[in-house]
Amino acid sequence: MAKKPSASASRKLTKSAATQPAKVAIRKLPTGVRGLDEILGGGIPEFSFNVIAGRPGCGKTTMAHQIVFANATEEKPALFFTVLGEPAIKMLRYQQQFSFFDGSKLGKAVRFINLSDQVLHQDLDAVLAEIIKQVTATNPGIVVVDSFRTVMSKMNTAAGEMEMRSFIQQLTQFLTSWEATTFLVGEFAEEETRGNPLFTIADGLFWLSQKVERNSVVRKLQILKVRGTGSVPGLHTVRINDDGLQAFSRTLGFVLKHRKPAARRRLSMGIPELDKMMGGGVLEGDSLLIAGPSGTGKTALATQFIAAGLRNGEPAIMAIFEERPKGYTDRADSFGLNLKAPQEKGNLEIIYLRPLDLSVDEIMQEILDAVERVGAKRLVIDSLVSLEMALAPGFREDFRESLYRLIVALTGAGVTILSTVEVEDSFTGFSFSHYTISFLTDDIIRMRYVEIDGQLRKVMVVIKMRGGNHSKDIREYVITDKGVVVIQPRSTDYNGLTTGIPTRTGPSPPQKTEASPEPKAKK
Amino acid sequence: MNRATPKLRIYAERLIAYEMSRNTSSNSTAAFVVIEKLSPHFGALMGAAGFRALISRALVLAYPEVAWLRDLRVREDGTFEGLDELEAQANPEEISNGGVVLLDRLLGLLVTFIGEDLTLQLLSNINDLELGPED
Numbered sequence: 182m183a184k185k186p187s188a189s190a191s192r193k194l195t196k197s198a199a200t201q202p203a204k205v206a207i208r209k210l211p212t213g214v215r216g217l218d219e220i221l222g223g224g225i226p227e228f229s230f231n232v233i234a235g236r237p238g239c240g241k242t243t244m245a246h247q248i249v250f251a252n253a254t255e256e257k258p259a260l261f262f263t264v265l266g267e268p269a270i271k272m273l274r275y276q277q278q279f280s281f282f283d284g285s286k287l288g289k290a291v292r293f294i295n296l297s298d299q300v301l302h303q304d305l306d307a308v309l310a311e312i313i314k315q316v317t318a319t320n321p322g323i324v325v326v327d328s329f330r331t332v333m334s335k336m337n338t339a340a341g342e343m344e345m346r347s348f349i350q351q352l353t354q355f356l357t358s359w360e361a362t363t364f365l366v367g368e369f370a371e372e373e374t375r376g377n378p379l380f381t382i383a384d385g386l387f388w389l390s391q392k393v394e395r396n397s398v399v400r401k402l403q404i405l406k407v408r409g410t411g412s413v414p415g416l417h418t419v420r421i422n423d424d425g426l427q428a429f430s431r432t433l434g435f436v437l438k439h440r441k442p443a444a445r446r447r448l449s450m451g452i453p454e455l456d457k458m459m460g461g462g463v464l465e466g467d468s469l470l471i472a473g474p475s476g477t478g479k480t481a482l483a484t485q486f487i488a489a490g491l492r493n494g495e496p497a498i499m500a501i502f503e504e505r506p507k508g509y510t511d512r513a514d515s516f517g518l519n520l521k522a523p524q525e526k527g528n529l530e531i532i533y534l535r536p537l538d539l540s541v542d543e544i545m546q547e548i549l550d551a552v553e554r555v556g557a558k559r560l561v562i563d564s565l566v567s568l569e570m571a572l573a574p575g576f577r578e579d580f581r582e583s584l585y586r587l588i589v590a591l592t593g594a595g596v597t598i599l600s601t602v603e604v605e606d607s608f609t610g611f612s613f614s615h616y617t618i619s620f621l622t623d624d625i626i627r628m629r630y631v632e633i634d635g636q637l638r639k640v641m642v643v644i645k646m647r648g649g650n651h652s653k654d655i656r657e658y659v660i661t662d663k664g665v666v667v668i669q670p671r672s673t674d675y676n677g678l679t680t681g682i683p684t685r686t687g688p689s690p691p692q693k694t695e696a697s698p699e700p701k702a703k704k
Numbered sequence: 705m706n707r708a709t710p711k712l713r714i715y716a717e718r719l720i721a722y723e724m725s726r727n728t729s730s731n732s733t734a735a736f737v738v739i740e741k742l743s744p745h746f747g748a749l750m751g752a753a754g755f756r757a758l759i760s761r762a763l764v765l766a767y768p769e770v771a772w773l774r775d776l777r778v779r780e781d782g783t784f785e786g787l788d789e790l791e792a793q794a795n796p797e798e799i800s801n802g803g804v805v806l807l808d809r810l811l812g813l814l815v816t817f818i819g820e821d822l823t824l825q826l827l828s829n830i831n832d833l834e835l836g837p838e839d
Contacts, residue, residue: 269750270758273818284822288829295751 207409210323210362213251213281214244216428216546220402220417225385226409228360230353232329232379234369235389239400240419240426241366242272243279244387245325247425248364250281253290257322260315264296266328279425292319300332305348308332312352316359323362330367333379346378353382374405384408389419399540402428418540429542431586445648448559448597451489452482454667455626455641458656463624464648465558468588468598470621473628477639478660479601481516482628483561484509485664486599487529488518495558496528498551500544502567506531516664530555534571541572541583548587557596564601581621588621623647628658631678640678641667655679712815714838715824716807720800721836732796735803736784738833739810743782745830756782762810770802 209224218224225231225248233241245261253259263269273293276282287293294315299308316324326332333345356363365379371388374380386405391398400419404412418429447462456462463469463486471479487497501509509531513520523529530551534544552560562568569580591598600622625644630637639658643651655678658667674687716735723734739759746755759778766773772794777785791799814823827833 263751268754270754270814270817273822277819277822284819284825287822287825293749295748295754297751297753 209410210248211251212244213247214426214428215424216417216430217244217402217426220404220413220428220430221407222410222412224410225362226407227362228357229384229408230357230363230382231365231385231387231407232369232383233364233366233387233389234374236370236391237368239389239391240421241368241389242267242327243276243421244389244426245327245364245366246276246279247281249291249323249325250283250286252323252362253286254322255289258290258292258319259323259325260319260321261291261293262296262312262315262324262326263293264300264326264328264331266331269293269295278423280423281425292321296326296332305332305344309348309351309355313355316356316361320359321361323364324356325364325366327366328368329365329379330369333367349378349382390416418542420540420543429540429546431542448495449489449493450482451485451487452665452667454656455482455665458643458652458654458667459624459646460649460651463597463599464646465597466592466595467623467646467648468592468600468621469624469626471599471601471626471628472604473601473641474605474630475603477628477630478658478665479603479628480504480509480563481512481660482626482665483563483599483601484513484516484518484520487559487561488513488516488520490559490597491520491523491528496555497523497530497559497561498548498555498557499529499531499561499563500548500551500568501531501533501561501563502571503564506533515662517662518664527555530557534568541579544568544571545583545587549590552591552596560591560596560598562598562600564603566603585621592623629679629681631675631681631683633675633683642679712811712820712823713804713808715827715835716804716811718835718838719827719833720804720807722834725836732799733787733791733803735800735807736787738807739803740783741830741832742810742827745826747782749826752780752782756780758813759810762806762813765809765813766802766805770805772798773802773806 208227209218209221210227211224212218212221233244235241249259249261263272273287277284283291292315294311296308296311299311312324312326353363365383374386380386383406385407388403388405390401390403392401393399400421401416402419403416404414413430415431417431420427420429445465447456447460448465449456449462450459471482473479483499487499490497499509510520510524520529520531524531532547532551534547548560548562551557565584572580588598624646626641627644628639628641631640632638639660640655641658642653642655645651656667658665660666674685675683676686677683716738719738720734723738724731743752743755743759746758749755750758756778759782763773763776763778772790775786775790779785811823814826818826
């Protein structure tokens, strides 16, 4: 009779079973598409069966190539079956223009096999037999069939629905059993997904689309499903450039290593009187909006804010959309602020983003990359109006949402953001911005023109500061060779400054008698 | 118009030289044997019909230099129809030179489409092709 295990041994067994990993660990394969791994929650689950779908020109084949070149090795090659569609020789001609294309992998690690003859002249069994033959011979890690839509067209005409289901089932089972991660590429319309066995069987469904708005085209990617991993839902912007496809996660994939410090400091704005108005400066990790009409010195103030940070050892980024970087450094020079040296040392980057047709996510990514690169503590966005103008029309509706994500992500990581926004000076109102974005900001400073004593002068006021009390004074300022300088006196003799046409409440200063510029009419 | 570079011409000649050294085919038709050996490999890549189309184009490009190539046709399997008849009638050296021109044009077409690096990379993956010694 077998000896019963002792109580302590039983406990050990139980404990051992409990500490054993109960579930299989699914390895994630890199996609080679910047931003996509993050959207996919780390990459493509190994041995999964995926569909890359979308209309022509969305970047389906390019995405498949990037996945192939990112994973193929001589030991575990990638088989790329081409079926009618784009001739392979042209595909190679175009794809080699991308930086990810590695010609040295061709033939051994990456093998292209044309299935056109089987599809055109034979039946589905012959197509499957050829795939099985090639897979068996090469033991690939990645298998791509492009375009699978063509194979399915064959099924629709020559075979019944059951035969199609059977073909897909056999293909899936075979490729999965051979430990291949599979991608079927095809031009499908969204309505075709309903009741289609391919989309039911697939573990992953990558949907690429193009949206045309006015003269611009916006590419989007949606992960309709991916089994075995959590993906970021929603439509993500995709751009095709020299590096192939690049995906911009809706969430900006922003996970900075540093979080907002528990005890936040007051940071100098570089204008001593303004610091006093703000209760000692802007709170670290705040989002500050500077609103005012053209020429009121918003950019000058932003430059002083950056320079003050640099003096304090805080690296910075200026994302500018109007003036070229040289304009900024020259202006800083004229204020006695040297921005060139910190640029050379890598403590300051001035990112000039002017081209139209940019996606908001692309701009945000550019800014985030720069913040990471420099380790920036301060960021200037000059200006929100120009940033919006730089976007393709199709992205403008996403502007506020994306800006919100950027600001939340960056301020959450302790970066202090100063954004400027142009507002028209109405002489009846006192708006902060056209964008209703004040909810994005912790602090608002409003600059404006006022007519005083026959002069167009400038005043500023701190409208709000979430982090504490602030001066309620409307202060006059000038722009000198030191930049923006808030001048005395603190109190004014005027009412109605916010209207732009104040009325004097104090005694009028004596004025010189001046002759009229034109002779007055005689009585 | 010849799009092949001098480097590729030398490469073509070396492929043919190796084929001749194997003595498995007549020296005069060695270039055609090389092309026939390319067929399954490039056919797998671009489809048999795709590679046939490329050979047909190479033939046309070679006509101005080698008029008798007009008598050749490319079969479904990528082999040449009319080669045996020509071999019986023409000067072997003339056939050999014609073959070099045809292979040169074919490689030139590949270079035009996919570039020299990729063309050489694909050729180097073909096991039954070797390069003869450099002169």
